[in-house]
Amino acid sequence: xxxxxxxxxxxxxxARLTVPEGDLETLAGELSNIIGWIEQLDEVDTDGVEPLASxxxxxxxxxxxxxxxxxxxxxxxxxAPDPQNGMFSVPKVVE
Amino acid sequence: xxxxxxxxxxxxxxxxxxxxxxxxxxxxxFSGASTEFGAEPNTQVSLVDAAMPGMLPVINEKAxxxxxxxxxxxxxxxxxxSIFDRKxxxxxxxxxxxxxxxxxxxxxxxxxxxIDLEDGSTRTVGITRxxxxxxxxxxxxxxxxxxTLVDLNRSGVALMxxxxxxxxxxxxxxxxxxxxxxxxxxxxxxxDGNMQEGSMRADVNVSVRKPGDDFGTRAEIxxxxxxxxxxxxxxxxxxxxxxxIEDGGEVDQETRLFDPDRAETRSMRSKEEAHDYRYFPDxxxxxxxxxxxxxxxIRETLPELPDQKKHRFVDDYGLSVIDAGTLxxxxxxxxxxxxxxxxxxxxxxxxxxxxxxxxxxxxTDTDIATSPVSAAQLGQLIDFISDGTVSNRLAKNVFxxxxxxxxxxxxxxxxxxxxxxxxxxAIEAAVDExxxxxxxxxxxxxGGNVKVLGWFVGQVMKATQGKANPQAVNEMLRKKLDG
Numbered sequence: 053x054x055x056x057x058x059x060x061x062x063x064x065x066x067a068r069l070t071v072p073e074g075d076l077e078t079l080a081g082e083l084s085n086i087i088g089w090i091e092q093l094d095e096v097d098t099d100g101v102e103p104l105a106s107x108x109x110x111x112x113x114x115x116x117x118x119x120x121x122x123x124x125x126x127x128x129x130x131x132a133p134d135p136q137n138g139m140f141s142v143p144k145v146v147e
Numbered sequence: 148x149x150x151x152x153x154x155x156x157x158x159x160x161x162x163x164x165x166x167x168x169x170x171x172x173x174x175x176x177f178s179g180a181s182t183e184f185g186a187e188p189n190t191q192v193s194l195v196d197a198a199m200p201g202m203l204p205v206i207n208e209k210a211x212x213x214x215x216x217x218x219x220x221x222x223x224x225x226x227x228x229s230i231f232d233r234k235x236x237x238x239x240x241x242x243x244x245x246x247x248x249x250x251x252x253x254x255x256x257x258x259x260x261x262i263d264l265e266d267g268s269t270r271t272v273g274i275t276r277x278x279x280x281x282x283x284x285x286x287x288x289x290x291x292x293x294x295t296l297v298d299l300n301r302s303g304v305a306l307m308x309x310x311x312x313x314x315x316x317x318x319x320x321x322x323x324x325x326x327x328x329x330x331x332x333x334x335x336x337x338x339d340g341n342m343q344e345g346s347m348r349a350d351v352n353v354s355v356r357k358p359g360d361d362f363g364t365r366a367e368i369x370x371x372x373x374x375x376x377x378x379x380x381x382x383x384x385x386x387x388x389x390x391x392i393e394d395g396g397e398v399d400q401e402t403r404l405f406d407p408d409r410a411e412t413r414s415m416r417s418k419e420e421a422h423d424y425r426y427f428p429d430x431x432x433x434x435x436x437x438x439x440x441x442x443x444x445i446r447e448t449l450p451e452l453p454d455q456k457k458h459r460f461v462d463d464y465g466l467s468v469i470d471a472g473t474l475x476x477x478x479x480x481x482x483x484x485x486x487x488x489x490x491x492x493x494x495x496x497x498x499x500x501x502x503x504x505x506x507x508x509x510x511t512d513t514d515i516a517t518s519p520v521s522a523a524q525l526g527q528l529i530d531f532i533s534d535g536t537v538s539n540r541l542a543k544n545v546f547x548x549x550x551x552x553x554x555x556x557x558x559x560x561x562x563x564x565x566x567x568x569x570x571x572x573a574i575e576a577a578v579d580e581x582x583x584x585x586x587x588x589x590x591x592x593x594g595g596n597v598k599v600l601g602w603f604v605g606q607v608m609k610a611t612q613g614k615a616n617p618q619a620v621n622e623m624l625r626k627k628l629d630g
Contacts (some may be wrong), residue, residue, distance in 0.1 A: 066423060066425070078459060090627070101543070105433050105434050112434065112435055112436065113205055113206075114205075114206055114207075114211070115179070115207060115208065116189050116207060116208060116209075117172050117207050117209030117210070118173060119180070120181060122179070122180035122192060123195075124194075125188065125192070126185070126298065128189045128192045137190050137290075137296070138187060138190075138298075139188045139287070139297055139298050140297040140299075141294040143294065144288065144289070144291075144292075146288070
């Protein structure tokens, strides 16, 4: 599948990345190459094959319902710029 | 079918609901932080919930059990294998940049519940699915003029999203559906159903169509947090859509907000591509696999659910569907009623519970669990009525005193001399007195105005402080006046 410039702009916006106008065409080419490479997998016939979630023979691990964590508000906000009253602060989000 | 009249004819309303219910559990879906309501900001946050790099989610077995339990209570199919996916979007209260949810393979599939309508009829509403997902944190917009503050205590708390089929046809049905879901969740103990604290909220999908047409374009009203608001939001939205279409416009498929102060919905500035969630299986989590025997063991522990109880109350006690529906809405009320009805006339018991008791509880803003009158005491009072110890009328006074003092009816009746007078001699004396005092009324009665008999009864009751047996009084009066 070829990725066009419009798709690059859309994907960049979804990922909140700023891409300079001049880089769009190069990126479209690079992304097309990557997708083309991955698409080789489509050549394998997977009819009737169960999707594989993990190559290791392990099951999802469950834990008991116990409170074993939390109580570390300073750690939680330690990287936050300008925390207020123990909370993160971000530019006003208005709906 | 409920139809709404427009200028161009009748319209049918189509509603589907997504109910988000907080799972009752001590810790979060994928971390060991507490779910307790009302803690100081960010004190119930693990580094997993804060999405610190390298932190991995580990699933809480209780959350899975609660989802399965709820699925069984909704008469739904349990999927022994389900998948957690990432739903990607950016918002300040979502530190991961995605919500762990379930998309194509939810833990619970199709089910159905019965809803009770005000006219006593019932309808079946299909459940599409139930899936487990993480709650987001809380954004606080009103503490700082330029900033939004974020508290992550709720971040990662387990939610069940219960999606209905578009089977609902009116605001009333939508309200009845949410009430029934809440009632089932409370019976099961899987969600406290507390809408004020945000433990339950609903997204409401509304569209309109001419009867028989295909579905119209729907608008989704997000995050409505009370049953009254759900009804108001639907009423407003239906009107808006009908007017829009009848004026030649088209309904946009969009997300709207309900403003409770104005009882109206309005468009959330629909951000371009806001709905491109790019779901994909979460590589941090293997599929959720359940053993059938484990599911069966949960099924064994299900309580009698509201609909089963309602049918039993109708069949065994001869109650109307409406009364039975009212009594089973909360488990504690149903248990209280059954204790009162045990060995007594169930309809009389139902009338006392729903009449005097509910009235007094409402007036004093009291919960059934802390009712000053116990089921045993109310039962004794009903026994006093049936054996003639107190008249129906005085029983209401006795009840008021019971509610104030928590005393047994026996003590109240004895101490305050409220026993019904059935002694013929005492009644006759009061009747004679009333006839002697009412010469004018006697003439009216003899002149054919039988209604005046009520005046005599009133006089006798007054003279006996309401304790005379009304039937005996009536008989005695007739005998004397007619004779």
